[in-house]
Amino acid sequence: MNERDFIALLRPLAGPGGLNLDDDAAVLTPPPGQDLIISADTMVEGVHFPLGRIGGGFSERLLRTALSDLAAKGARPIGYSLCVAWPRERDQTWIKGFVRGLADAQASFDCPLIGGDTTTTEGPLVASATVFGVVPTGTMVTRSGAKVGDDVWFTGTLGLAEIGLKVMKRQAVDLSPSERLASEEAYLRPEPRFAFRKTLRRYATAAADISDGLLSEAGHIANASGVCIDLYGSATKNADFGDDYELLFTSDAANQNELLKAAGVIGLKLTRCGEVREGSGVCVDGVPVTPTGYRHRF
Amino acid sequence: MNERDFIALLRPLAGPGGLNLDDDAAVLTPPPGQDLIISADTMVEGVHFPLGRIGGGFSERLLRTALSDLAAKGARPIGYSLCVAWPRERDQTWIKGFVRGLADAQASFDCPLIGGDTTTTEGPLVASATVFGVVPTGTMVTRSGAKVGDDVWFTGTLGLAEIGLKVMKRQAVDLSPSERLASEEAYLRPEPRFAFRKTLRRYATAAADISDGLLSEAGHIANASGVCIDLYGSATKNADFGDDYELLFTSDAANQNELLKAAGVIGLKLTRCGEVREGSGVCVDGVPVTPTGYRHRF
Numbered sequence: 160m161n162e163r164d165f166i167a168l169l170r171p172l173a174g175p176g177g178l179n180l181d182d183d184a185a186v187l188t189p190p191p192g193q194d195l196i197i198s199a200d201t202m203v204e205g206v207h208f209p210l211g212r213i214g215g216g217f218s219e220r221l222l223r224t225a226l227s228d229l230a231a232k233g234a235r236p237i238g239y240s241l242c243v244a245w246p247r248e249r250d251q252t253w254i255k256g257f258v259r260g261l262a263d264a265q266a267s268f269d270c271p272l273i274g275g276d277t278t279t280t281e282g283p284l285v286a287s288a289t290v291f292g293v294v295p296t297g298t299m300v301t302r303s304g305a306k307v308g309d310d311v312w313f314t315g316t317l318g319l320a321e322i323g324l325k326v327m328k329r330q331a332v333d334l335s336p337s338e339r340l341a342s343e344e345a346y347l348r349p350e351p352r353f354a355f356r357k358t359l360r361r362y363a364t365a366a367a368d369i370s371d372g373l374l375s376e377a378g379h380i381a382n383a384s385g386v387c388i389d390l391y392g393s394a395t396k397n398a399d400f401g402d403d404y405e406l407l408f409t410s411d412a413a414n415q416n417e418l419l420k421a422a423g424v425i426g427l428k429l430t431r432c433g434e435v436r437e438g439s440g441v442c443v444d445g446v447p448v449t450p451t452g453y454r455h456r457f
Numbered sequence: 458m459n460e461r462d463f464i465a466l467l468r469p470l471a472g473p474g475g476l477n478l479d480d481d482a483a484v485l486t487p488p489p490g491q492d493l494i495i496s497a498d499t500m501v502e503g504v505h506f507p508l509g510r511i512g513g514g515f516s517e518r519l520l521r522t523a524l525s526d527l528a529a530k531g532a533r534p535i536g537y538s539l540c541v542a543w544p545r546e547r548d549q550t551w552i553k554g555f556v557r558g559l560a561d562a563q564a565s566f567d568c569p570l571i572g573g574d575t576t577t578t579e580g581p582l583v584a585s586a587t588v589f590g591v592v593p594t595g596t597m598v599t600r601s602g603a604k605v606g607d608d609v610w611f612t613g614t615l616g617l618a619e620i621g622l623k624v625m626k627r628q629a630v631d632l633s634p635s636e637r638l639a640s641e642e643a644y645l646r647p648e649p650r651f652a653f654r655k656t657l658r659r660y661a662t663a664a665a666d667i668s669d670g671l672l673s674e675a676g677h678i679a680n681a682s683g684v685c686i687d688l689y690g691s692a693t694k695n696a697d698f699g700d701d702y703e704l705l706f707t708s709d710a711a712n713q714n715e716l717l718k719a720a721g722v723i724g725l726k727l728t729r730c731g732e733v734r735e736g737s738g739v740c741v742d743g744v745p746v747t748p749t750g751y752r753h754r755f
Contacts, residue, residue, distance in 0.1 A: 184530045191489065197484075198481055201541075277499070278501055285542045285583040289587045303480070
């Protein structure tokens, strides 16, 4: 498939700022009173995604993981651009699946394609999604605002994507059919926590998504905020598994009830998993640990 | 080199919106009264750039070619993000060169790094630059505004990058030392025509950069504008060579003197190369041609 044919497949995905994918550039201006938030994720087939899976799985996961970063910042998505380097021999069915996966993901989050670039490579497929979101001016939730005395929380269930990956790799796992499905979904279609974004902007002092594991992400927030994050041992069972794309955030201890209520309204599980202390780095029950970070490799 | 070490090298390149590359996202809000313009370019080593060259050449060319699209839209650059998939075995000297090349290019155009993503690949190096610029609201020069009766123009000298590429591939070319240098520069360090952006916004009805050759780019503008672009045979000598990154634009025939004067002030060569007619596609001296498009492959 040549570049022109690929762009023709993508054209129905283009939003107003994408100028029908007829131009060299897109226009994407945030509304007055809003900041534009930008994040990017790159996935390599065989590194971040199993070889030989259908194209729709690859693209949907790519866009969802990229959008997860926007959700962690309290942002609402407004568009994305896509750069793809294709292996020359990739077949049309796979590519059409790839485009369908994008269509599904962008429809779920009302986030149209605005542009990008496409080329071929002798190596594995490499795709980058750059995602754009908005927040009211000055309200982006950073990694750097955690305060001593804050509670530390995470959303959802950690470790599910790890099980899903094992299912996909056909490694022996003793699961019911519904558990298999739920775990594979967690890996293939991580859910950016946009439903929680207003609560995050209102109550969180710092936040990030847990792409490389709980300990690793706690380390990023601790470093950026100049504090120590002390996690409860009971909450760190699946702490160094990656790929969950749940949120880790800090919030003043006075907000516990409000947070649990807001999460309850949208059916989101919330776990208090530690406290912010003076110092640096990450502890578990007061004992310093070195986060290794982990993202699955194939 | 691991991701953390690479980010440490990049950190000095980060602009204010890049949050010291400590966060998952960047903030980049255009000033009031300005539209944000976005474009992206992907380069694959061995496809768009010779294998084995120093890293600085790759990165500088990548950023300059991406910025060229912003210049073609009449925009002023304000930042860029970078996604890189590294071959695992790439040595530190090459990577440091890559970072220096970025530093040189961004300093030339006052365009800081704001973020991105980095990973490893079993295949060749793939890098994407997404560039951000601004124009006064509603003034972006598109591909779609060419009007019947407009003149067609290009900037600079076409075909120079082609010669530069031959020099780099050590193919026999009969050139003086200064000609060799100039042509290699044209390939390695294409000059985004930002100095011409205000003139373009004022006088151009449509514009694009000539990345894939004059005929090919004329075809894009003709299609997007719903017109025929009829080029003078005398001006199309190097019409299907790519990689020049000069500008092709259309403008009302009444603007000839103003255009030549504005170009003269900044020392930019301007060639009137055709006219916009009713119809579709591209002609040379009235005879329809099929643009093949061309970007150098290695």
